[in-house]
Amino acid sequence: MKNRPVLTIAATLCAGVLGLTACGGGDAGGEAAAEGPVTLDYTWWGSQDRADRMTKAIAAFEAAHPDIKINPNFTDYDGYWQKRATEVAGGGLPDVMQFDISYLRQYADRGALLDLEEVADTLDTSGIAETLMPSGQIDEATYGVPISTNALGLFYNPAIVEQAGVAAPTGDMTWDQFDAWIAEVSAKAPEGVFGSGDYTGTFWLFDMHLRQQGKQAITEDGQVGFTKAELKQWWESTAELRANGSLVSAERTTQLLPKSPFGAGESATEFSWDNFLAGYLTDSGAAKLEIVAPPSDGDEKGLFQKASMVYSIGAGTEDPEAAAEFVDFMVNDPEVGQIFGTSRGIPASKTQRDGTTFEGADAQIVAYEESIAGELGESPAPLAIGFGTAESAFKRITEDINYGRTSVDDAVEEWFAEAESALQQ
Template sequence: MKKRSVLTLAAALCAGTLGLTACGGGSGDAAADGPVTIDYTWWGSQDRADRMTKAIAAFESSHPDISINPNFTDFEGYWQKRATEAAGGGLPDVMQFDLSYLRQYAERGALLDVEELGDAIDTSGIEESLLPSGRIDDATYGVPISTNALGLFYNPAILEQAGVAAPTPEMTWDDYQAWIREVSEKAPEGVFGSGDYTGTLWLFDMKLRQEGKQAVTEDGELGFTKADLKEWWESTAALRADGSLISAERTTQLSPVSVFGAGETASEFSWDNFLAGYLTDTGAQQLEIVAPPSDGDDHGLFLKASMLYSIGSNTEHPEAAAEFIDFMVNDPEVGEIFGTSRGIPASKAQRDGVTFEGADAQIVAYEESIADELGESPAPLPIGFGTLETNFKRLGEDINYGRLTVDEAVDQWFTEAESAMQQ
């Protein structure tokens, strides 16, 4: 990584509009004042935490003047903590970020424009088409870590027990629902074909893309109607009614492990980089991924920046934070540690440093199999999208628990969406 002097960097930052604490006489970076500690936080499973511990150890070994104070939690708890910290002006130095929340935090001045750091973070090995994921207007608030795509996971061992054929990319949605019902009827007691997948906003977006729409338009408006959402949430009503889906109660009991990870469903939609975690959770020898069902030729798929690195605008150690991000994005050893567990590495340096074997090779092969039909990657989503996503899941659960009818849930989501997107 190319380095600039801390004095030059500090001058550039103070001349900007971010008002960093460092400009007021903070302790500076390691190069200027000796060892520093930076706070770093991420969301994920225990598998990701174990890998992260190894990656942090590799960084600290090669950067003895910078210590990392690590912290991680589950996805929902993660954003609750960030909201509290942002309100108090105390975000961590470095954070794992998601497209759903990037604009919300960036436009409120909570994130550092890393363009202010010059060439401190090397992004030359990241595909140009992916970099806009972290850009808003002329500023860059997120550095892509990896890419992923949606897929349908299934467990061959469960299907063998049930005597049911594997799902295929040629399945229509009706085919898939018939498949779910057959698995639930024939699988061992307590094992089902699937959970109710309609509570996931990204899957709804995928279904909309199959129909030539999108959940959010380029100008930040909703790209669907109440009728579209009602159709989506009602699409699994018959499966809910006849008990073909694992119950909402059991799903809650198993959380934070998914029903598929617990081995209690034969299939689950998710991002392809979940494969490593699923293998750990299930203990299965083999799990498979295929393109999701579609009623036409378009599966509605796209590559997404699975996550990004961002720096809090309140950091007192911007250069140390940049050194850490540069290492985590570009170092081949880090690529080898994570493999594809966070998605396929975004930087060429890390991809070249990874020997894709086993699950990693499987994810690469899956993304190659869908490469010819990938749609446009999403840019940073509008302010409020993270809230929309959370509310979507909550209302999907309310439908499953019978607390709300589909019509009530649709009306409530649109009311909450209008409020969230006006904030």
């Protein structure tokens, strides 16, 4: 007798929970394959701008392939990788994924990604440059198809340069010339505006600098490709600029985050990937920004095209052919190229590139990549496991130097210890 109300409570709770199951249980991915069209789970990272473009591209695909339905999923970059890491540990990834070459190796090692050679008949990669394909390849297998490419460049803000009354930077400066140029801009520009931030914290730029000498920061087999002396020299190259206040201070750089000093209009230059142009334009509100090739002390520019993102297919997909069909469309279709412009980088596939008319900032990026086309070296292969950790440690330790929290010598030791431990994994 006394128990009855308790049972009622318990029953109400259960009913509530069951009810939730009922109302929450919507479409369940590709499981309905047998009954109607195939459904593919497709996921990417990016902003609302990318989501809007992607929605159009998916609609175009579904119109052309009425038998395949795409189930989209999108998040911001950080959330994206946390979600994938959780899924892969739990043993289930979506059918088609936008991937970054810094994560490809871990997932492929685990066997979580499909070798795309298996669907080579459906997925046409003939439009993609031979030199670019290794970006998605590990040990003879292909785990990622390049979607788009980007390259490093030196951005400058012509308005600031003009105001300072100095000549615009060119694509054939030496590092010393560039450093002198920075000092001149910082001296002549209005207070609070500088020639540059401390660029030695960008790991990819250091990699490019090493490529100018025929080396690589991290080799494919996961070894550090340079000596402690070389790193010391790199970090000391801006010591003078740091000391005499010619660089945006570490304090100010931190204050401006998530914008960079260049994006905030407080630095005349910044090294970055060329497809960041649109982001810089939005951040700074500047009417025009220019890109030229980075400095080099010799003939070798050390430039390369990097796959800014690749498509991968989950090894557990129920319909590899349909997934391949979708990737093929997204990589090669000219209409898709037209929808995205250069917002993801320059389309990797020739058919897509040729079918797109580039305008405004897009045209500027294409022109820049054409101008450096003769200087390009090998595209980086999927990055070694631990690369990401080494890269963020590099940035952090450079920041510590700028804050005066560590000497360059200690910094070098610290980075080598962290990088070697991360790369051994």
